[in-house]
Amino acid sequence: MxxxxxxxxxxxxxxxxxxxxxxxxxxxxxxxASLIHNLGYLMAYSFHSPKAYPKLYEAFPGLFDEVVQEKKKEKLPEQWEVNKARMQAITDLYNPMFIANQERGETNGDIR
Incomplete structure (x- = not known):
């Protein structure tokens, strides 16, 4: 005033x-008071069962709706999908070399 x-x-x-x-x-x-209560709840949750700890947007519903919607729109590949693609590329590269070594009778695993 x-x-x-x-x-x-x-x-x-x-x-x-x-x-x-x-x-x-x-x-x-x-x-x-609400934030302090949520903090205490989340601290207890993380101490007793950290694997079941809620995501940020689950712990505070309504605050991160825009972020969640953007993530759903983007649909980035999961980490296991990225790792699978990398391993497939490595396998595609080295399998012909291993097959060639086996045909020559070399079984020590060296790639030549």
Missing amino acids: DTFLYWDMTYKEILAHVNGYQAREKSKLMNQ
């Missing part, structure tokens, strides 16, 4: 500003 504006206000207007300020402060405190 502006100090110069205060002197031109009526008693009801002052009460409205004070009540509004108190409501904003109460809302901030409720938000902080």
